[in-house]
Amino acid sequence: MTTRxxxxxxxxxxxxxxxxxxxxxxxxxxxxxxxxxxxxxxxVDRVTNExxxxxxxxxxxxxxxxxxxxxxxxxxxxxxxxxxxxRVKTLAPEHPEWKEKQPFKGVLDGDLKAVMAGGKKSxxxxxxxxxxxxxxxxxxxxxxxxxxxxxxxxxxxxxKEMVFQPMLELLAYLRVNGxxxxxxxxxxxxxxxxxTKATYGxxxxxxxxxxxxxxxxxxxxxxxxxxxxxxxxxDDKEGKPLxxxxxxxxxxxxxxxxxxxxxxxxxxxxxxxxxxxxxIVHHTDAQRxxxxxxDSHIGQLDKALDDAAKHGWTVVDMxxxxxxxxxxx
Amino acid sequence: MTTRxxxxxxxxxxxxxxxxxxxxxxxxxxxxxxxxxxxxxxxVDRVTNExxxxxxxxxxxxxxxxxxxxxxxxxxxxxxxxxxxxRVKTLAPEHPEWKEKQPFKGVLDGDLKAVMAGGKKSxxxxxxxxxxxxxxxxxxxxxxxxxxxxxxxxxxxxxKEMVFQPMLELLAYLRVNGxxxxxxxxxxxxxxxxxTKATYGxxxxxxxxxxxxxxxxxxxxxxxxxxxxxxxxxDDKEGKPLxxxxxxxxxxxxxxxxxxxxxxxxxxxxxxxxxxxxxIVHHTDAQRxxxxxxDSHIGQLDKALDDAAKHGWTVVDMxxxxxxxxxxx
Numbered sequence: 001m002t003t004r005x006x007x008x009x010x011x012x013x014x015x016x017x018x019x020x021x022x023x024x025x026x027x028x029x030x031x032x033x034x035x036x037x038x039x040x041x042x043x044v045d046r047v048t049n050e051x052x053x054x055x056x057x058x059x060x061x062x063x064x065x066x067x068x069x070x071x072x073x074x075x076x077x078x079x080x081x082x083x084x085x086x087r088v089k090t091l092a093p094e095h096p097e098w099k100e101k102q103p104f105k106g107v108l109d110g111d112l113k114a115v116m117a118g119g120k121k122s123x124x125x126x127x128x129x130x131x132x133x134x135x136x137x138x139x140x141x142x143x144x145x146x147x148x149x150x151x152x153x154x155x156x157x158x159x160k161e162m163v164f165q166p167m168l169e170l171l172a173y174l175r176v177n178g179x180x181x182x183x184x185x186x187x188x189x190x191x192x193x194x195x196t197k198a199t200y201g202x203x204x205x206x207x208x209x210x211x212x213x214x215x216x217x218x219x220x221x222x223x224x225x226x227x228x229x230x231x232x233x234x235d236d237k238e239g240k241p242l243x244x245x246x247x248x249x250x251x252x253x254x255x256x257x258x259x260x261x262x263x264x265x266x267x268x269x270x271x272x273x274x275x276x277x278x279x280i281v282h283h284t285d286a287q288r289x290x291x292x293x294x295d296s297h298i299g300q301l302d303k304a305l306d307d308a309a310k311h312g313w314t315v316v317d318m319x320x321x322x323x324x325x326x327x328x329x
Numbered sequence: 330m331t332t333r334x335x336x337x338x339x340x341x342x343x344x345x346x347x348x349x350x351x352x353x354x355x356x357x358x359x360x361x362x363x364x365x366x367x368x369x370x371x372x373v374d375r376v377t378n379e380x381x382x383x384x385x386x387x388x389x390x391x392x393x394x395x396x397x398x399x400x401x402x403x404x405x406x407x408x409x410x411x412x413x414x415x416r417v418k419t420l421a422p423e424h425p426e427w428k429e430k431q432p433f434k435g436v437l438d439g440d441l442k443a444v445m446a447g448g449k450k451s452x453x454x455x456x457x458x459x460x461x462x463x464x465x466x467x468x469x470x471x472x473x474x475x476x477x478x479x480x481x482x483x484x485x486x487x488x489k490e491m492v493f494q495p496m497l498e499l500l501a502y503l504r505v506n507g508x509x510x511x512x513x514x515x516x517x518x519x520x521x522x523x524x525t526k527a528t529y530g531x532x533x534x535x536x537x538x539x540x541x542x543x544x545x546x547x548x549x550x551x552x553x554x555x556x557x558x559x560x561x562x563x564d565d566k567e568g569k570p571l572x573x574x575x576x577x578x579x580x581x582x583x584x585x586x587x588x589x590x591x592x593x594x595x596x597x598x599x600x601x602x603x604x605x606x607x608x609i610v611h612h613t614d615a616q617r618x619x620x621x622x623x624d625s626h627i628g629q630l631d632k633a634l635d636d637a638a639k640h641g642w643t644v645v646d647m648x649x650x651x652x653x654x655x656x657x658x
Contacts, residue, residue, distance in 0.1 A: 205391075222600060
């Protein structure tokens with residue numbers, strides 16, 4: 001470089017500090033360079049560039065993210081189930097009859113096979129015992145306590161530390177570019193809301209999830225909402241577009257998922273709706289996380305993987321595309 | 330004023346144009362000075378002043394507004410019913426049997442008494458015929474067309490012009506002060522969403538309302554959501570706190586309503602929850618709008634008016650407190 005060139009560049013840098021900082025800082029440092037990362041950056045560039053034919057007004061830049069397996073891990077079973085099992089153990093002294101009664105006996109004996117043998121009915125019994133019968137404020141306090149202390153049996157990390165650093169970067173990158181980021185998860189809406197703001201930067205009003213019915217009452221003159229043991233809405237599969245319609249009221253232009261439970265959300269976001277981006281997180285890294293897809297009992301990814309090529313969805317290969325998994329690595 | 334003073338002031342104005350503009354502009358010009366307006370301004374000052382013991386972080390500055398009778402008029406009957414009646418007339422040629430069949434016959438004959446004689450069952454039949462059976466996109470187009478053209482029989486105004494100028498100012502004032510403004514209405518969520526952004530500055534994802542059930546499907550390969558003729562959720566009375574909990578996930582710190590349908594929302598917002606502000610719009614102006622309260626068949630305000638004093642809710646006297654009603658006056 002000549003001195004003259006150098007001076008010229010120096011002047012340029014002084015004149016446009018913002019532009020130079022932008023050019024230098026990679027907003028997605030945990031994403032390896034390659035076509036996956038490029039497809040994301042290209043999409044964001046296209047929809048935010050007012051000169052582009054694909055420009056989308058900020059009000060319509062809605063991005064929806066599945067949670068389990070997309071923003072945090074979900075093996076060996078959904079973390080909300082770990083919460084429920086922990087709650088059964090905590091509540092057991094108040095329920096001596098559970099020692100002899102399935103599915104609770106199985107939970108207390110650490111015999112998950114016995115629990116699962118009861119199928120959906122068992123699961124509903126566990127949810128009713130651990131997620132209902134209290135006020136929403138009480139449940140929030142219970143979840144807040146659990147999420148601050150409970151650790152994963154394999155990694156020893158707090159569950160809330162098992163979020164994907166590349167996805168945290170993606171959420172922040174989208175928000176900086178005027179997107180409004182939502183969670184649309186099969187998990188319980190009130191199980192997520194107490195911690196999604198601190199963990200993902202997503203406030204309660206941007207969390208969509210499954211729910212149980214509730215009842216409002218004045219208790220000793222104070223307003224409370226009671227959680228009832230009856231399912232209200234399952235935010236999974238066909239439920240996801242319906243949850244999006246109910247809570248958000250626009251079609252997203254970006255949706256990210258990792259399983260067949262996200263298939264309909266990906267369809268709704270991308271088919272006959274352009275510009276749009278569908279993302280699938282493919283769990284391919286048995287060493288740093290877990291590797292599973294078509295035959296998994298949790299987060300099965302089969303039909304959505306077949307459909308990805310047909311609809312041009314971007315498949316994120318965790319092993320290849322991510323140079324970090326968890327933030328504390 | 331001496332020349333010196335004048336120069337000093339000129340310099341001040343040049344140095345702080347923003348501050349001077351703020352000091353001069355009244356953000357609520359359609360509100361007459363008095364204790365009602367003062368209670369609003371005082372509340373906003375307290376929760377936004379970091380030095381105040383009542384300071385509330387922006388993330389928690391949630392304000393919820395009823396729609397019918399609070400943000401726009403609701404007489405002689407809810408405007409959504411006017412929409413439904415208009416739809417019956419529009420659809421009548423496709424349904425020759427309606428000429429002989431109540432409640433449709435009553436609508437076509439302009440005999441509202443006959444329609445109302447059928448009570449809730451009639452209303453549900455009309456809703457099913459006019460609000461269901463189409464996709465959400467089709468319904469949005471129908472509502473958008475109606476709201477752009479339909480006029481009120483008494484005022485001759487477009488219905489969307491019968492919004493309250495003082496409330497538009499209040500919404501804007503709250504947003505400038507970091508509040509997130511929501512509608513929480515007994516009206517249909519998908520009836521409101523197509524026009525609330527343009528009319529109130531409230532985007533679809535901040536609208537909570539009553540809903541009917543929906544179904545997702547791929548129709549000719551394209552994703553659609555079908556509106557079904559089955560009630561899903563009634564966002565009125567006890568439903569309002571539940572709708573707030575489901576869609577927003579925080580307790581508001583400000584709630585505004587005008588009828589007993591808003592009583593529970595006002596309780597939930599203000600009782601044992603400080604700082605908070607409850608507002609009731611009292612329709613007292615028979616000349617410029619309508620005057621009604623305890624005995625009205627629409628927007629009955631009885632128990633909530635009794636409770637206002639007990640809970641310190643601010644009652645807005647339209648005749649006394651507002652110097653304008655509609656924006657085009």
